[in-house]
Amino acid sequence: MEGPQPHAFQVYLRLRPPYNQSNQETFLTVLPPVPTASDEDIESGTKTQVTIHPPSNHRSQKIETFSFTEVFEETCGQADVFGRIVAPILEGVLRDGRDGMLATLGVTGSGKTHTILGNKQARGMTQMSLDVLFRSLSDRITLLSDSQIEQCNDAESEIMDADTFMTKVTSVVELHHIPKPNTFPTKPSVEPHVVQCPGPSSIKYAVLMSIYEVYNDKIFDLLAPSNAARRKALLFKSTRSSGDRKVVTGLRKVMVTDLYEALQVLGVGQYQRSHGETGSNDKSSRSHCFITLELKKLKKSRLDGSTKIKESTFTIVDLAGSERARNAKTAGDRLAEGGHINKSLMFLGQCLELSTSTQSSGHTPKIPYRQSKLTELLFTNSYNPPTADQPQIAAIVVTADPAGDFNATSQMLKYSALAKSSVNPRPPMQVINGNRTASGSSLFSHFSVASGVSGSTTDERPDSAMSALSAVSAVSSSLGLPRAMLSQDMVNMIALLQRQLKEADEKAREAEKRLREAEKKVDEANAKCLEIEMQVREEVTNDMEQRIRLMEKKMLMKLEDQAEKEEIHVDRKLDMLKRTLMETNDENDRARDMEIEEYVRELEAENSSLRNEVQALKRKRANGDSPLKERSLNRLKF
Numbered sequence: 001m002e003g004p005q006p007h008a009f010q011v012y013l014r015l016r017p018p019y020n021q022s023n024q025e026t027f028l029t030v031l032p033p034v035p036t037a038s039d040e041d042i043e044s045g046t047k048t049q050v051t052i053h054p055p056s057n058h059r060s061q062k063i064e065t066f067s068f069t070e071v072f073e074e075t076c077g078q079a080d081v082f083g084r085i086v087a088p089i090l091e092g093v094l095r096d097g098r099d100g101m102l103a104t105l106g107v108t109g110s111g112k113t114h115t116i117l118g119n120k121q122a123r124g125m126t127q128m129s130l131d132v133l134f135r136s137l138s139d140r141i142t143l144l145s146d147s148q149i150e151q152c153n154d155a156e157s158e159i160m161d162a163d164t165f166m167t168k169v170t171s172v173v174e175l176h177h178i179p180k181p182n183t184f185p186t187k188p189s190v191e192p193h194v195v196q197c198p199g200p201s202s203i204k205y206a207v208l209m210s211i212y213e214v215y216n217d218k219i220f221d222l223l224a225p226s227n228a229a230r231r232k233a234l235l236f237k238s239t240r241s242s243g244d245r246k247v248v249t250g251l252r253k254v255m256v257t258d259l260y261e262a263l264q265v266l267g268v269g270q271y272q273r274s275h276g277e278t279g280s281n282d283k284s285s286r287s288h289c290f291i292t293l294e295l296k297k298l299k300k301s302r303l304d305g306s307t308k309i310k311e312s313t314f315t316i317v318d319l320a321g322s323e324r325a326r327n328a329k330t331a332g333d334r335l336a337e338g339g340h341i342n343k344s345l346m347f348l349g350q351c352l353e354l355s356t357s358t359q360s361s362g363h364t365p366k367i368p369y370r371q372s373k374l375t376e377l378l379f380t381n382s383y384n385p386p387t388a389d390q391p392q393i394a395a396i397v398v399t400a401d402p403a404g405d406f407n408a409t410s411q412m413l414k415y416s417a418l419a420k421s422s423v424n425p426r427p428p429m430q431v432i433n434g435n436r437t438a439s440g441s442s443l444f445s446h447f448s449v450a451s452g453v454s455g456s457t458t459d460e461r462p463d464s465a466m467s468a469l470s471a472v473s474a475v476s477s478s479l480g481l482p483r484a485m486l487s488q489d490m491v492n493m494i495a496l497l498q499r500q501l502k503e504a505d506e507k508a509r510e511a512e513k514r515l516r517e518a519e520k521k522v523d524e525a526n527a528k529c530l531e532i533e534m535q536v537r538e539e540v541t542n543d544m545e546q547r548i549r550l551m552e553k554k555m556l557m558k559l560e561d562q563a564e565k566e567e568i569h570v571d572r573k574l575d576m577l578k579r580t581l582m583e584t585n586d587e588n589d590r591a592r593d594m595e596i597e598e599y600v601r602e603l604e605a606e607n608s609s610l611r612n613e614v615q616a617l618k619r620k621r622a623n624g625d626s627p628l629k630e631r632s633l634n635r636l637k638f
């Protein structure tokens with residue numbers, strides 16, 4: 001079954017300031033507002049184009065120009081980006097009940113996360129959006145009742161208020177990772193952007209916040225904490241109310257009622273997001289993160305008291321950055337993650353390229369967004385399909401580092417720009433006799449322009465055939481002389497030069513055609529290389545996973561073996577101990593027996609001496625001696 005028609009995006013370019021203030025060489029130049037832009041744009045000075053100049057040692061010296069909805073230069077701050085891009089989207093979500101989406105796309109380290117989440121000093125688009133949202137809704141904010149939850153939840157979501165959520169997560173999420181109010185940056189201010197929500201004050205709003213990530217092409221809930229190894233991937237499917245549009249099911253959604261609660265939930269989501277250190281960024285996002293704010297507009301019917309719920313969603317997406325394994329210096333898990341990231345971004349590139357060419361050409365080709373979870377989510381899930389009276393409001397901010405990786409940045413601009421053109425600069429021609437005087441050079445440039453000798457590959461060039469007559473006129477006016485003052489020799493020479501120029505022009509065109517063909521082949525070869533790189537990455541990943549499983553199995557067997565040996569060893573030791581104990585017991589018994597024998601012997605000796613004594617006494621009595629008397633006499637002796 002065919003899904004809904006995917007949408008197209010407004011595409012902005014944001015350049016990041018240099019990493020350090022030293023004079024780094026940059027390859028991007030922002031062009032002044034162009035006359036082809038609307039009058040309004042020229043007045044407000046909106047810049048929409050950049051050119052990219054390859055480094056001098058690069059294979060191709062083609063200078064390319066890319067057009068965007070607007071280009072934000074290095075000096076633009078978070079407030080500028082918010083005011084120009086995000087505030088209008090929020091206005092559409094809050095005031096008109098439309099769905100909106102904001103995503104950042106770029107090479108790793110180019111400033112995607114900085115734009116979306118800011119840093120310790122400055123807020124990002126998410127914090128500023130939440131601030132505007134709660135300021136605008138102020139006392140209209142409410143919680144959904146149980147029956148309302150049932151009414152609007154058919155995606156198996158687990159909906160709860162912020163207090164319940166915080167008590168559930170504090171046992172899992174380390175407490176110091178949950179932000180405290182005094183740790184939130186409050187700048188830049190969002191003062192001018194409060195939106196007036198239409199309708200009577202009886203209309204209430206509930207805000208549901210969910211955060212999930214696409215990691216290795218699987219969707220994981222970032223608000224449902226669980227052990228990384230046992231994380232359960234969520235399903236992306238159609239539900240009763242979503243029709244043929246798929247939605248992420250089984251998400252935990254938190255009803256937030258103020259900025260503080262929302263920022264705490266955001267903190268938990270960020271704590272659980274997959275990050276890693278790469279050679280290009282010390283805290284690189286290893287997943288695509290989706291922050292979703294669902295606005296439920298509750299309107300009570302005066303007739304039957306029932307509540308009508310209208311929904312609009314604002315989705316903020318922080319995409320992981322594309323990277324070259326060589327630059328990112330990744331290995332193992334990081335390399336496999338990088339493979340998945342690059343693959344999903346390659347599919348996104350294809351879809352974007354097709355959707356922007358659709359915008360400029362007017363026809364609607366099929367966009368292959370079903371190739372990955374990321375493109376499916378970005379192109380269909382984040383909001384309801386557009387209709388004639390409800391066009392989508394979706395923006396992609398492409399972030400670029402003008403002093404970063406030239407190849408990766410140029411590739412990124414190529415597939416995200418709304419329009420592009422290129423110029424192949426040629427080595428400058430020598431003026432006859434090498435005398436390049438001021439008038440000589442202006443004469444030359446006049447020839448070049450008049451005869452269409454420029455490197456442009458666009459269709460600006462007029463027909464290269466120029467009559468000798470007009471060439472003579474052009475030269476005479478360039479020299480500021482009347483035509484009649486030019487000698488016949490000069491006229492002949494101009495005609496000759498003009499013919500040579502025409503031939504050179506044809507040769508140049510031919511060479512240019514061949515160059516374009518060669519470039520096309522190089523592009524195709526690059527795409528093929530990328531595809532092969534993806535395949536190899538996948539094979540390496542699978543191979544590695546298999547090896548790890550095998551190693552785990554071997555290790556397990558070794559451990560079991562070791563445990564068995566340990567057991568036998570312990571048994572033996574026990575036996576020995578028992579024996580020793582028994583032997584010790586025997587020795588003790590023997591000692592005790594000897595003691596008893598000794599004691600018995602002593603007793604027997606005493607017994608026999610007593611018996612002797614008794615015998616002696618008996619004998620004395622028999623002799624008439626009284627032993628008692630003898631004793632008394634003995635006593636008297638003392």
Ligand SMILES: Nc1ncnc2c1ncn2[C@@H]1O[C@H](COP(=O)(O)OP(=O)(O)OP(=O)(O)O)[C@@H](O)[C@H]1O
Nearest residue numbers: 016017108109110111112113114281284285320321
């Ligand atoms: N416009 C900017 N102004 C000031 N600092 C910036 C800007 N953009 C990026 N940075 C800083 O550069 C560093 C890298 O930026 P960030 O993490 O946003 O890159 P990223 O594109 O999200 O990278 P990855 O894809 O690897 O996650 C951060 O320290 C960030 O604060």
